[in-house]
Amino acid sequence: MNLVVGIDIGGTKTKIGLVDKNGNCLEKTFFRTQEFPDLDNYQNKIKEEIDALIAGLDFEPTIIGCGIGAPNASSKRGTIENAANLKWKGTVPFLEKFQEKWDIPMRIMNDASAAALGELLFGNGRTMTDFIAITLGTGFGAGIVANGQLIDGFDGFAGELGHVDMTMGDGRLTGLGVKGGLEAYVSATGLKRTILYMQSQYLDESRFRSVAFNDLHGEDITKAAEEGDTIAIKAFDYTAKIMAQALANFTAFTQPEAFVLMGGLVNSGKWILEPLEKYLDEFLLEVYRGKVKILQSGMEGKVAAICGAAALIWEKNTEK
Amino acid sequence: MNLVVGIDIGGTKTKIGLVDKNGNCLEKTFFRTQEFPDLDNYQNKIKEEIDALIAGLDFEPTIIGCGIGAPNASSKRGTIENAANLKWKGTVPFLEKFQEKWDIPMRIMNDASAAALGELLFGNGRTMTDFIAITLGTGFGAGIVANGQLIDGFDGFAGELGHVDMTMGDGRLTGLGVKGGLEAYVSATGLKRTILYMQSQYLDESRFRSVAFNDLHGEDITKAAEEGDTIAIKAFDYTAKIMAQALANFTAFTQPEAFVLMGGLVNSGKWILEPLEKYLDEFLLEVYRGKVKILQSGMEGKVAAICGAAALIWEKNTEK
Numbered sequence: 001m002n003l004v005v006g007i008d009i010g011g012t013k014t015k016i017g018l019v020d021k022n023g024n025c026l027e028k029t030f031f032r033t034q035e036f037p038d039l040d041n042y043q044n045k046i047k048e049e050i051d052a053l054i055a056g057l058d059f060e061p062t063i064i065g066c067g068i069g070a071p072n073a074s075s076k077r078g079t080i081e082n083a084a085n086l087k088w089k090g091t092v093p094f095l096e097k098f099q100e101k102w103d104i105p106m107r108i109m110n111d112a113s114a115a116a117l118g119e120l121l122f123g124n125g126r127t128m129t130d131f132i133a134i135t136l137g138t139g140f141g142a143g144i145v146a147n148g149q150l151i152d153g154f155d156g157f158a159g160e161l162g163h164v165d166m167t168m169g170d171g172r173l174t175g176l177g178v179k180g181g182l183e184a185y186v187s188a189t190g191l192k193r194t195i196l197y198m199q200s201q202y203l204d205e206s207r208f209r210s211v212a213f214n215d216l217h218g219e220d221i222t223k224a225a226e227e228g229d230t231i232a233i234k235a236f237d238y239t240a241k242i243m244a245q246a247l248a249n250f251t252a253f254t255q256p257e258a259f260v261l262m263g264g265l266v267n268s269g270k271w272i273l274e275p276l277e278k279y280l281d282e283f284l285l286e287v288y289r290g291k292v293k294i295l296q297s298g299m300e301g302k303v304a305a306i307c308g309a310a311a312l313i314w315e316k317n318t319e320k
Numbered sequence: 321m322n323l324v325v326g327i328d329i330g331g332t333k334t335k336i337g338l339v340d341k342n343g344n345c346l347e348k349t350f351f352r353t354q355e356f357p358d359l360d361n362y363q364n365k366i367k368e369e370i371d372a373l374i375a376g377l378d379f380e381p382t383i384i385g386c387g388i389g390a391p392n393a394s395s396k397r398g399t400i401e402n403a404a405n406l407k408w409k410g411t412v413p414f415l416e417k418f419q420e421k422w423d424i425p426m427r428i429m430n431d432a433s434a435a436a437l438g439e440l441l442f443g444n445g446r447t448m449t450d451f452i453a454i455t456l457g458t459g460f461g462a463g464i465v466a467n468g469q470l471i472d473g474f475d476g477f478a479g480e481l482g483h484v485d486m487t488m489g490d491g492r493l494t495g496l497g498v499k500g501g502l503e504a505y506v507s508a509t510g511l512k513r514t515i516l517y518m519q520s521q522y523l524d525e526s527r528f529r530s531v532a533f534n535d536l537h538g539e540d541i542t543k544a545a546e547e548g549d550t551i552a553i554k555a556f557d558y559t560a561k562i563m564a565q566a567l568a569n570f571t572a573f574t575q576p577e578a579f580v581l582m583g584g585l586v587n588s589g590k591w592i593l594e595p596l597e598k599y600l601d602e603f604l605l606e607v608y609r610g611k612v613k614i615l616q617s618g619m620e621g622k623v624a625a626i627c628g629a630a631a632l633i634w635e636k637n638t639e640k
Contacts, residue, residue, distance in 0.1 A: 072607070081607060130474040144574070146478070151466045153575025154450040157607050158466070164569040165603070168486055168562060176605055242488060249484040253573055254464070255473025283485070285496055287392070287401060287477050 002317075003061040005050055006310030008111065009033065009070035011085025011138070014042075016049050017303060018061070019310035021317075023122025025303040027053045037087040043098050065105035067312030069114030069305055070094070071141075076156030078108055084175050085138070107312040111135070111305065113159055115297075116143025117150050117315060118308030119260050123298030131256045133297075134161075136265035139175070140183035140190075146254040161250065162187065166242060186243040188264040192216045194235040206231035222268045236271040243272075244279030251288050258293035262304060266296060322637075323381040325370055326630030328431065329353065329390035331405025331458070334362075336369050337623060338381070339630035341637075343442025345623040347373045357407040363418050370422075385425035387632030389434030389625055390414070391461075396476030398428055404495050405458070427632040431455070431625065433479055435617075436463025437470050437635060438628030439580050443618030451576045453617075454481075456585035459495070460503035460510075466574045481570065482507065486562060506563040508584040512536045514555040526551035542588040556591040563592075564599030571608050578613035582624060586616060 001020065008015040010033060017028035029049050036042035054061065072083040078095030080086065095108050109117070116133035119125035125133070129148040135141040140162030144151040151158045162183030163176050171180025172193065184190055195208050195216060206229050208216070224232035247259055265272060277294060284292060299307055321340065328335040330353060337348035349369050356362035374381065392403040398415030400406065415428050429437070436453035439445035445453070449468040455461040460482030464471040471478045482503030483496050491500025492513065504510055515528050515536060526549050528536070544552035567579055585592060597614060604612060619627055 128474075130472075146466065146471045146473070147469050149467050149469075151574050152450075153466070154448075154577040155575060155608075155611055158573065158575040160572040160575075160605060160607070163605055164572050165565055166486075166488055168491075168565055169603075171488075178605070245485050245488055250573075252480040252484050253478065253570075254471050255475060255478040255480075257474040283489070285480060285483055285498070287480070288475075291475055 001059060001061050002064050004064060004310040004313040005066040006306040006308070007046060007066065007068045008114075008305035008309050009068065009080075009086070010111070010305075011071070014046065015306050016046065016053065017306035017310070018053055018057070019307050019314070021314060023118070023299070023307045023311070023314075025306055027056055028303060028306060029053060034087065039088055039092060039094075039097060043101055046098075047101055063104060064317060065107070065313035066102070067114065067309040068094070068106065068108040069111035069309040069312075070108060071111055073108045073110050074156035075107065075109040075113070075152050080108070105313060105316075107316075109309075109312055110141070110143070110157070110159060111308075112141030113143035113150055113152075114308040114312060115141070115262060115304060116145055116260075116308070117311040118299055118304060119297065120145055120150070121311045121314055122307055123304075124258070124260050124295050125298075128257050130254060131258045131260055132250060132254070133260045133262065136187055136261060136263040138187060138189055140187045141263075144254060146256075151254075161246070164246070164249075166246065182242070182246050186239055186246065186265075188218045191218065191221060191235060191239050191265060194238050195221060195231060198231045198234045198238065202231065202234065204230045204234075208232070218264050218268065222271060225268075225271045233271070236268065237275045240272050240275035241279045244276055244283050247276075247280055247292075248283035248285070248288075251284060251292050255288065256292065258295045260295045260297055262297035262299075262301075321379060321381050322384050324384060324630040324633040325386040326626040326628070327366060327386065327388045328434075328625035328629050329388065329400075329406070330431070330625070331391070334366065335626050336366065336373065337626035337630070338373055338377070339627050339634070341634060343438070343619070343627045343631070343634075345626055347376055348623060348626060349373060354407065359408055359412060359414075359417060363421055366418075367421055383424060384637060385427070385633035386422070387434065387629040388414070388426065388428040389431040389629040389632075390428060391431055393428045393430050394476035395427065395429040395433070395472050400428070425633060425636075427636075429629075429632055430461070430463070430477070430479060431628075432461025433463035433470055433472075434628040434632060435461070435582060435624060436465055436580075436628075437631040438619055438624060439617065440465055440470070441631045441634055442627055443624075444578070444580050444615050445618075448577045450574060451578045451580055452570060452574070453580045453582065456507055456581060456583040458507060458509055460507045464574060466576075471574075481566070484566070484569075486566065502562070502566050506559055506566060506585075508538045511538065511541060511555060511559050511585060514558050515541060515551060518551045518554045518558065522551065522554065524550045524554075528552070538584050538588065542591055545588075545591045553591070556588065557595050560592050560595035561599045564596055564603050567596075567600055567612075568603035568605070568608075571604060571612055575608065576612065578615045580615045580617055582617035582619075582621075
């Protein structure tokens with residue numbers, strides 16, 4: 001049986017799994033990324049984990065390749081470049097180094113682009129030629145599918161939509177120094193910043209008056225909204241409104257049939273999704289109105305990133 | 321000899337030409353669009369002009385198709401929808417009606433997308449797989465090429481970048497009702513609006529203090545800048561800065577290798593291009609810096625739109 005190794009490199013966890021042609025993750029594991037600050041040790045650790053996963057199967061698979069999703073990865077150059085949440089600084093020739101340890105077809109890609117490819121092959125993108133996958137976690141990631149293909153960009157860095165400026169340079173700072181950058185507003189972290197902002201703007205009583213920024217958690221904001229905390233409700237509305245402005249702008253770019261949302265912020269459910277739908281309908285140009293869907297990921301949450309990474313290899317193997 | 325008919329439908333002029341496989345326009349003509357408010361008469365007029373162009377050749381060509389560029393055209397549906405500058409309102413089934421008069425392969429596309437395809441086949445896009453063509457005339461039009469293909473969008477309306485909101489809904493109104501829409505700032509018309517704005521903000525003496533909005537012309541603004549008129553120079557700087565913010569945002573989307581500029585505003589030359597280059601370098605994310613070129617169209621200005629329209633057919637005929 002042919003299998004692909006899917007690896008998702010995150011700032012916190014590195015997830016590894018074995019994925020079949022239908023996007024089923026047969027075996028999976030993870031370890032803490034930061035425990036291996038040395039690239040060489042890190043890659044050895046990955047290889048060990050892969051070998052252990054394969055040994056754990058009750059059959060002998062054929063591993064046809066290894067797909068990797070990582071922040072700030074260039075698909076065209078096989079590198080990870082200046083990733084804010086990873087220990088390796090500068091330009092890391094990740095693929096070249098890993099290939100020295102394991103001679104197998106490999107691809108690497110920005111994690112959000114890998115997620116989009118996962119949706120295209122295995123998830124809610126299967127029936128679409130034009131959609132944008134959006135990951136709403138610590139940051140705002142995006143993978144763009146148009147004309148039935150993932151858009152790579154000239155240099156492999158397309159889809160950095162968390163850093164588009166929404167304010168003509170006059171807003172919140174992102175980690176990459178963009179003033180008014182989208183992810184400073186629309187992400188799990190952006191929502192927390194908005195909880196502070198709303199307290200600065202209004203006099204409403206709120207449970208968050210006695211919570212410091214570093215102690216704020218996304219789930220608590222959802223819970224507060226459910227309990228009628230008006231600072232939380234205002235924060236969701238503000239976040240959804242800016243997200244709708246961004247999605248209306250993105251629609252004018254590649255005119256996707258749908259936005260496929262995933263990541264922590266989506267777990268807030270109706271608190272973010274209902275105002276998002278309302279504002280998007282308001283902001284879309286008439287020519288697009290009623291034609292753009294908001295969907296949630298069609299992938300199982302826990303293995304979505306692994307399957308997305310594996311899709312990099314399955315995409316190139318049409319004879320499965 | 322195989323030839324393609326290229327038609328550019330503009331609010332003012334309708335241009336028609338015969339274009340060979342290398343993008344040479346052998347014969348061309350035009351008439352005033354507004355003289356034919358009735359669609360049926362308009363299409364008959366086009367057909368007459370085409371027949372006259374063909375009759376004027378000193379050889380018998382084979383016409384292999386007809387490509388049409390028009391504002392607000394859907395490539396997927398063959399329609400022109402709610403075009404602000406055309407007399408025909410609502411959704412016009414342009415291709416279907418024209419095909420009743422002339423049974424030949426036909427395609428229609430948004431004019432800026434047709435311009436992008438012209439660049440891809442015949443102009444400065446020939447060596448690129450990822451670029452964005454931008455027309456800076458009355459409005460701001462865009463055609464997006466990624467992965468070597470023109471991006472159509474789900475419904476054929478990709479690339480309406482003149483109507484992305486730059487200001488979180490808090491700026492100038494565009495003709496389609498977008499507050500803070502890009503073309504309200506960055507277009508020949510946007511520049512004129514900025515001449516007024518700068519007079520409202522500053523006390524500088526200026527030749528424009530005695531010119532009404534309706535008497536303002538783009539060439540005069542360039543001339544004034546050359547003469548040291550500080551209102552004109554400030555207006556160019558302001559326009560270039562917002563354009564650079566937009567291009568930095570667009571780069572984060574499909575990561576083009578270049579922006580290919582065309583249209584009236586580009587004729588202002590260094591007054592717009594020099595500050596544009598400066599600000600773009602400032603606004604680009606580090607991962608993109610130094611990798612994005614600003615180019616001017618590689619097509620001859622007078623026939624660029626005709627050749628772009630013809631490219632819709634030549635693109636589909638690889639055996640030329």
